[in-house]
Amino acid sequence: MMDIETCLKKLGYVGVLDFATVDEDGAPQVRNISAIHYEGTTLYFLTARGKPFARQLKADGRVQILGYTKYKETIRLSGRAVELPEEEQIIWRDVIYAEQPYLENVYPGDTKNIDTIFMLKDYTIEYFCLSTRPITREYFTVGDAGTVRKGYYISENCIGCGTCQSVCPQNCIEEGSPFRIQPDHCLQCGNCFENCPVQAVQRY
Numbered sequence: 001m002m003d004i005e006t007c008l009k010k011l012g013y014v015g016v017l018d019f020a021t022v023d024e025d026g027a028p029q030v031r032n033i034s035a036i037h038y039e040g041t042t043l044y045f046l047t048a049r050g051k052p053f054a055r056q057l058k059a060d061g062r063v064q065i066l067g068y069t070k071y072k073e074t075i076r077l078s079g080r081a082v083e084l085p086e087e088e089q090i091i092w093r094d095v096i097y098a099e100q101p102y103l104e105n106v107y108p109g110d111t112k113n114i115d116t117i118f119m120l121k122d123y124t125i126e127y128f129c130l131s132t133r134p135i136t137r138e139y140f141t142v143g144d145a146g147t148v149r150k151g152y153y154i155s156e157n158c159i160g161c162g163t164c165q166s167v168c169p170q171n172c173i174e175e176g177s178p179f180r181i182q183p184d185h186c187l188q189c190g191n192c193f194e195n196c197p198v199q200a201v202q203r204y
């Protein structure tokens with residue numbers, strides 16, 4: 001069993017994470033970000049006001065953060081980032097510069113006044129690991145981000161034919177009435193969905 005604190009610790013070890021936003025045309029934009037401070041379950045991260053990244057965060061706020069560990073684990077956070085109010089900017093900027101002194105090289109002296117710090121407090125976590133058999137997938141919610149609904153489930157229309165079981169690459173469907181998908185081991189590949197003769201497999 002994974003947990004929120006361990007996921008965040010692992011992201012800290014990964015260090016440089018991929019941050020995705022959407023731009024004004026709805027196009028995905030992804031980039032490397034390393035200036036991140038973890039304070040409990042809140043992430044503070046630094047960018048510069050003029051970058052597309054900062055502008056997209058201000059305009060839309062939705063951000064997805066992805067890290068891949070050396071143990072072949074994917075950890076993905078999804079939430080809405082908020083730019084810190086003026087009075088909190090310097091506090092967290094100093095914390096981030098103290099933890100990552102190389103930043104002084106990037107923004108020496110007063111040039112760091114172009115920096116701006118965003119906070120991610122409410123988000124969901126998806127933990128996904130392909131190196132176990134069956135694979136492992138877990139979801140967590142931090143703050144009031146709501147819950148994640150993804151993948152497939154089997155409805156009451158199931159007639160118990162067993163076809164889904166026979167085509168599941170991870171053997172993660174249990175017999176029963178109805179049959180049941182184990183979400184913690186499901187690839188969300190959709191093979192059960194495509195092969196059920198009575199469309200009992202539903203997408204969330």
Ligand SMILES: Cc1cc2nc3c(=O)[nH]c(=O)nc-3n(C[C@H](O)[C@H](O)[C@H](O)COP(=O)(O)O)c2cc1C
Pocket residue numbers: 016029030031032033034035036046047048051052053054
């Ligand atoms: C290893 C690495 C770490 C980086 N960390 C940051 C960071 O913490 N903050 C930042 O604003 N840019 C950082 N950058 C630079 C951004 O990836 C780069 O400026 C990118 O162009 C910003 O995306 P944008 O053009 O969509 O704004 C980093 C780049 C690399 C290669």
Ligand code: SF4
Pocket residue numbers: 154157158159160161162163164165178179195196197198199200201
């Ligand atoms: S294939 Fe469809 S009907 Fe058959 S056991 Fe699976 S869910 Fe039920």
Ligand code: SF4
Pocket residue numbers: 152167168169170171172173181182185186187188189190191192193
């Ligand atoms: S989506 Fe794929 S992995 Fe998940 S239960 Fe269906 S067949 Fe199995």
